Amino acid sequence: MKKCFLFVIATLIYIAGFSQFSRASLQASGLTCAMCSKAVKVALEKVPFVKEVKVNIKNQEYSIAFKEDSKADFDELKKAVEDAGFSVASLKVTGNFTGINVEKDKHLQLDGKNFHFLNSNTQVLNGEKTLTIVDKDFLSAKEYKKFSAATKMECIKTGKAEECCVKEGIHSEERVYHVII
Amino acid sequence: MRNPRSLILIFAFALSALAGNAQGPIPNIADYRLDFTIAGIKGDSIKLSSLKGKVLILDFWASWCTPCRFANKHLVKLYNKYKGKGLEILSVSLDEELKDWKKAVTKDKITWMQGIDRGGWDSMAAIKWQVDALPSSFVVNKNGDVVAINPEKDDLEKKIKELLGL
Numbered sequence: 001m002k003k004c005f006l007f008v009i010a011t012l013i014y015i016a017g018f019s020q021f022s023r024a025s026l027q028a029s030g031l032t033c034a035m036c037s038k039a040v041k042v043a044l045e046k047v048p049f050v051k052e053v054k055v056n057i058k059n060q061e062y063s064i065a066f067k068e069d070s071k072a073d074f075d076e077l078k079k080a081v082e083d084a085g086f087s088v089a090s091l092k093v094t095g096n097f098t099g100i101n102v103e104k105d106k107h108l109q110l111d112g113k114n115f116h117f118l119n120s121n122t123q124v125l126n127g128e129k130t131l132t133i134v135d136k137d138f139l140s141a142k143e144y145k146k147f148s149a150a151t152k153m154e155c156i157k158t159g160k161a162e163e164c165c166v167k168e169g170i171h172s173e174e175r176v177y178h179v180i181i
Numbered sequence: 182m183r184n185p186r187s188l189i190l191i192f193a194f195a196l197s198a199l200a201g202n203a204q205g206p207i208p209n210i211a212d213y214r215l216d217f218t219i220a221g222i223k224g225d226s227i228k229l230s231s232l233k234g235k236v237l238i239l240d241f242w243a244s245w246c247t248p249c250r251f252a253n254k255h256l257v258k259l260y261n262k263y264k265g266k267g268l269e270i271l272s273v274s275l276d277e278e279l280k281d282w283k284k285a286v287t288k289d290k291i292t293w294m295q296g297i298d299r300g301g302w303d304s305m306a307a308i309k310w311q312v313d314a315l316p317s318s319f320v321v322n323k324n325g326d327v328v329a330i331n332p333e334k335d336d337l338e339k340k341i342k343e344l345l346g347l
Contacts, residue, residue: 036246038302038313055301057245057277 018110021072021095024064025056029140030086035060043084047076061090071112074133074177082137089140091133097125102181105151107161107170114161114176118150131179135159147180208327210237217306219273219296222286227271227296233325235269236344238337241307241317243275244285249316253289255334259341260293266345270294275301275315320344 026044028034035057044053044062049070054063066072078088095111102108103122108115118134133139134147136159147156154162156178161170170176208215216230229239240256242249260270270293276282277299286295298304302313310319320329320337322344329340 033247033315036243036248036315041302042313057243057301 017098017100019096020066020068020070020111021093022066024066024072024074024077024091024093025059026062026064026077026081026088026092027060027090028062028081028084028086029089034086037084037086039084040081040086043080044077047080049073049076074113074138075175078137088138091138092130093133094128094130097127097129100125105153107176114170114174116151116153116155116176116178117181118147118156118178119180125181129181131181133177133179135178147178151178210239210321210325210327215309217298217309219298219306222283222295222297227294229271230325232269232271232321234323235321236267236323236341237321238268238270238341239310239319239321240270240272241275241310241312242272242315243301244278244281245276246315250285250289252316252318253291256293257290259338263341263345264293266347268341268345271296273298273306275299275304275307275312277301 028040034040035055041053041055041062044050044064049067049072050064051067052065054065056063064077072093074091074093077091081088100108100110101122101124102117102120104117104120106117108117115131134144136144136148136157138144139147150156155176159175159178161172161174161176163172210216211230211233216228218226218228221227238256240252242253244250256270260268272291272293272295274282274285274295274297276285276297279297279299282297298306301307306312310317316331318331318337319327320332320340322328328344329336332340
């Protein structure tokens with residue numbers, strides 16, 4: 001029995017390479033001063049998996065804590081900001097990694113979502129790491145242009161896996177978040 | 182008209198007409214639901230309802246709010262022009278950092294009443310006055326009634342002149 005328990009624990013440790021994204025920091029922009037309006041904070045607070053939103057004036061950003069055992073949907077954060085009349089200027093998401101291998105242009109599943117690392121050297125991620133999402137409309141058009149030039153893969157334009165990833169077992173219509181670390 | 186039933190009908194009609202007017206009662210600074218006491222820049226405390234009887238601009242702002250800083254330039258001119266005639270302004274800063282607030286007050290050459298309610302959007306004064314964007318300003322007459330919300334700068338001066346009887 002004890003052996004069996006240890007085996008389960010060992011398996012859990014081995015599988016649990018990534019628990020969940022726990023928090024994010026987001027910057028909003030718009031024609032008017034985004035921080036001067038309560039709208040973005042209120043909209044983010046209404047997103048179901050969001051636990052708490054703090055306004056950080058110094059860095060002009062919103063610190064968002066996700067609920068425990070929730071699956072954060074970054075597109076939903078973007079939609080909330082856009083529905084409030086602003087756009088996302090930056091979204092950084094933080095999670096805890098245990099021995100996750102990443103390399104440039106490699107797709108990876110974390111927390112039930114597909115990720116494409118655009119700039120990473122081949123490395124093993126351990127501990128708390130922050131990824132910056134560089135998909136269209138998650139940063140300024142100018143910055144997006146810079147990052148989209150970093151890969152020839154089609155998915156950067158659509159945010160969908162497209163044909164290039166099918167061989168990795170991802171459906172071509174599946175969402176892929178493009179990130180840098 | 183002597184029929185009591187018709188009187189009741191008229192009364193009911195009058196009531197529904199009132200209810201149909203979505204304006205509701207005019208907000209007044211003496212109302213405990215709107216009143217607040219905040220820390221003043223001179224180390225004093227400022228109670229909003231104590232300003233009843235004055236022509237007042239209640240202005241919510243913060244040092245980090247660029248549009249507010251622009252608005253301050255205009256408020257300084259307006260205040261200097263009408264302070265001798267009885268205009269009062271109470272600025273409520275939603276700054277978190279005291280030093281940022283004090284620096285902005287000095288830089289913008291603000292000489293009217295300055296208070297701070299730290300805590301951003303969640304500060305008590307901001308919640309009571311349902312402030313959801315900065316700057317937000319309320320013009321109050323001598324009875325303490327709010328007579329204008331976020332007026333444009335020309336309308337603001339017009340309103341102040343009218344309230345001061347100029």
